[in-house]
Amino acid sequence: MRGFFRNVPVRLWHSYHWQVQNRIRTKEELERYIKLTKEEKEGIEKTAGLYPMAITPYYLSLINPEDPQDPIRLQAVPRALEVDEKTQAHGEPDPFREEGAIPGLTHRYPDRALFTLTTFCAVYCRHCMRKRIFKEGERARTKEEIDLFVEYLKTHEEIREVLLSGGEPLSLSNEKLHYVLSRIRDVPHVEIIRIGTRLPVLAPQRFYDDELLDILEKHAPIWINTHFNHPREITEESATAVEKLLRRGMPVNNQTVLLKGINDDPDVMLRLMRELLRIKVRPVYLFHCDPVKGAIHFRTSVEKGLEIMEYLRGKVSGMGIPTYAVDLPGGKGKVPLSPSYVLDKEGDTYVFRSPFGGLVEYAIPHA
Numbered sequence: 538m539r540g541f542f543r544n545v546p547v548r549l550w551h552s553y554h555w556q557v558q559n560r561i562r563t564k565e566e567l568e569r570y571i572k573l574t575k576e577e578k579e580g581i582e583k584t585a586g587l588y589p590m591a592i593t594p595y596y597l598s599l600i601n602p603e604d605p606q607d608p609i610r611l612q613a614v615p616r617a618l619e620v621d622e623k624t625q626a627h628g629e630p631d632p633f634r635e636e637g638a639i640p641g642l643t644h645r646y647p648d649r650a651l652f653t654l655t656t657f658c659a660v661y662c663r664h665c666m667r668k669r670i671f672k673e674g675e676r677a678r679t680k681e682e683i684d685l686f687v688e689y690l691k692t693h694e695e696i697r698e699v700l701l702s703g704g705e706p707l708s709l710s711n712e713k714l715h716y717v718l719s720r721i722r723d724v725p726h727v728e729i730i731r732i733g734t735r736l737p738v739l740a741p742q743r744f745y746d747d748e749l750l751d752i753l754e755k756h757a758p759i760w761i762n763t764h765f766n767h768p769r770e771i772t773e774e775s776a777t778a779v780e781k782l783l784r785r786g787m788p789v790n791n792q793t794v795l796l797k798g799i800n801d802d803p804d805v806m807l808r809l810m811r812e813l814l815r816i817k818v819r820p821v822y823l824f825h826c827d828p829v830k831g832a833i834h835f836r837t838s839v840e841k842g843l844e845i846m847e848y849l850r851g852k853v854s855g856m857g858i859p860t861y862a863v864d865l866p867g868g869k870g871k872v873p874l875s876p877s878y879v880l881d882k883e884g885d886t887y888v889f890r891s892p893f894g895g896l897v898e899y900a901i902p903h904a
Contacts, residue, residue: 738775741774791822
């Protein structure tokens, strides 16, 4: 499974800190492992300082070096497309109006608040909805910034759920993570904490740390939202990370993004949903790719998303079928989309289109 890194001792390979310290960050480093295309070389050079590159050895090991269209490679290696005029002409840096008066705080829904804890990621995904923060450099919120956020929570009693995001929130030191969670738990009306993390995909070794797991378990209920986009991202290491979280009482949900050339194929998506269920991860959302500047080239049509959703129905159990949703610009919320199976209605009699083919006339009287 370790590909290019077979000679790395197991104790180092299983170390999150080793994975982060040895991220591949330059064109020269990456060329040791992969023969880069002209577009990739230009992409790494032209995105430097704007949309930088960083890839953990673990995630790099999942790439097929012989395939320029490898789905892991497309998510991790910059291409010139990101900064060409056509791509840059579309989208916005912050289409959902996340930035507010308090740095890192978004309070879009009445009962939920989001707080971005870092601008650091183990891997800078090329489709990221927050690509705008990459150019800020790698930093974590100070304790003063965290305290300001907690004070906001205390004065807004309608907030019952907090989502910690980033960047990568679990890249914080254990000490600072314990501080954040303790402060939030001091707010009586906050019932649920969600953590949005892609580390089960990009550096699952983070969850091999019992001290981290102790901290998360101590501050339960905590829900983990992760972000598998392709079945090849589900490995023995990622399954182990999920298992460790589940054994500490933390449910793990998944939010996939529909990405052109990566998972916009019905069979690929079906394999992903089946694999997620196999490792006990619940697929919750399939998000249409956001209108983010620098990521527009990953967008498919809504019709493609609906085609995939129709394909899934009847081929995987209901708990493996996510909600397909579009996040509306301007912070207007998420809209679920679904194929229509009701073709006609007369009185209490409906005509349905069966997911297995054919039409079914069904009388459904009601009180």
